[in-house]
Amino acid sequence: MDYFAQQLINGIVLGSIYGLIAIGYTMVYGIVGMINFAHGDIFMIGGFIALITFLLLVSLGLTAVPVILLIVLLVSMAITALYGWTIERIAYRPLRHSFRLAPMLSAIGMSFVLINYSQIAQGARVKPVPPIITGGYTLHEGSEGFVVRLSNVQIIVVIATIVLLAIFTWLVSRTRLGRDMRACEQDQTMAALLGVDVDRTISMTFVIGAALAAVAGMMYLLYYGLVDFFMGFVAGIKAFTAAVLGGIGSLPGAMLGGLLIGLIETMWSAYFSVEYKDVAAFSILIVVLIFLPTGLLGRPEVEKV
């Protein structure tokens, strides 16, 4: 039971990270109708930028951990958001009225560009960081000496996710930008006729998605203490699985899907085999798409001629 509780905690933390990435997929799919294949690599870039900012701040002699975390968060969100904006501008906007598969193929190309760019710029080796946030709480001490622990990093990851999600939900449901986004999702032409700047709205979608992915990248860095240039690929597919499982286009669905995928992966590693955890995640993607193509919270898609 203690073991299960510990895995539950780990799974929720991992799921929060997946959920943050999944939001980027689901938003872009909802509005533009394409799978932003490079989104996982945006997450990786976010992790790298957080790492570099952190190193810089420490070398400047800053020691207050909350200040460091806040600056790292803001810098990585800002720069990664600019990456998202640039990629949309260069690789996706010219293809908006091209044939169906063109944006997808362009996104695959962009994914290769980002992976190899960070490999060339930062080297191929894994970059470890010393634990930034230490300490934690012992929740329960089992009879056989098994300890259920909740570390401070885990608390921060979950709290940051909840706060960001709250801000983001407010943004989508209450602000002008959110209204524009929902309008574009329903009917781009009509939204444009009614004075919504569609290009700008789509750009902002990518910017917000990338910023959330940057947060996920930073949380990953804090939680696992390492980044490498290839981590975006697998994380990206899993986050996409989360988005599909939750129902693509649905924001609470993305978060729910992320949590489920995180839990499934953790439980699978804990009770079955670590080697096949990725196989399990990918199989879920296939199974969900076959039996539940609209996901848990998604709306059925109407087929138009």
Next chain:
Amino acid sequence: MTAPASQPTSFSRVPGIAFIFKKALISALVALVLFSLMIGIRTEAGPTGQLIFWTRFGDLASMVAIVFGGSIVVELLRQWWGPVETVRIVPPSAQNAMAIGRRAIAPVLLIFTFLVPVIFYDQRYILDLGILVLTYVMLGWGLNVVVGLAGLLDLGYVAFYAVGAYSYALLSTTFGLSFWVCLPLAGILAAFWGVLLGFPVLRLRGDYLAIVTLAFGEIIRLVIINWQSLTGGPNGISGIPRPSFFGIPLTPGDDGLAARLGIEFSPTHRIVFLFYLILALALLTNWVTIRLRHLPIGRAWEALREDEVACRALGINTTTTKLTAFATGAMFGGFAGAFFATRQGFISPESFTFQESALILAIVVLGGMGSQLGVALAALAMIGGFELFRGFDQYRMLVFGVAMVLLMIWRPRGLIGHRAPTVFLERNQAISSELTSEGRG
């Protein structure tokens, strides 16, 4: 009075120097922010495990300068080339010459390919490169059935390549079966996996299908890595038997082909044999595809590509259509995999990554999705291009990615070929508006 509206408003569209400069400045500024941390600062795990970093402001400055200059060049080129929609008229004589060239290129290329081992007999490098190009031509043609003809975006094609390679490797090393027995078996097994993948994804379309095939490809690779008792895991399988000349081994021994023919043994014989073997396999792929295109099933594939809903309305069974496309494509991938295993003598999961799938897909897209000649030329261009980057290995995939994005922006329908349905109506009948309004159009 539409005359004023149709006047070209060219001068308002041509931006001045100030505009170009401003745009380049903004691009450079964006580049500065983007590259500031990623390029300006280099991190590395130091000798004690502690992360160290050093600055590279020179590289950063040159990157920003490149973006600034590049932005100006791109803008000037765009002005010189004019707007995209303009129809450029090619003089009829040039059109004729191009048409003749287009018709002649396939036979010329084929004859040249046949002669390659004769011309370059002494140049092992060129022969090896030729074999590599032909392998990708075959893979491209195989994937072309799925992507180009049936319009099903498959991002996991390399899985079938892997199934073929591992089938041959395991069958030959475990049971000692010969290449010629294993080749059809590898194809059948790959086709079987193709159907197995095809069944669940029947209902999926477009992007979803792409992601599921990608996941499928990754699953196969992960299983190969982790099922160590069967596949040897990351270490792969070595000592895979070389192919024999229909039972006669290509060895220096007494029973070898050279001894039987009474000629001196040379290791080049095997290379030449492999060259013709893959050429034959590739041509078989091509021939089968061309023949299939004239059968009802081939027509159904193309109809499916053009419009699935209409296809179903016409009574075409989309289930069998999709499954046969997957199976046919997978079978050719399996053949190519078996060939790959026998040529290398060693296979490991590293050869079957997603990058490989993307490369094959890029060949098909570059070739114009559906054009056989286009795919062959694209494979030549792509593998040749990769060879140019030998020595700059780390930039290879970067350039590949950039090329893929640019290709999609510039010529999304492919660089070389174009896809045209095999059958189309000869002429458009003019129908008067009354008939149309009565619903007879």
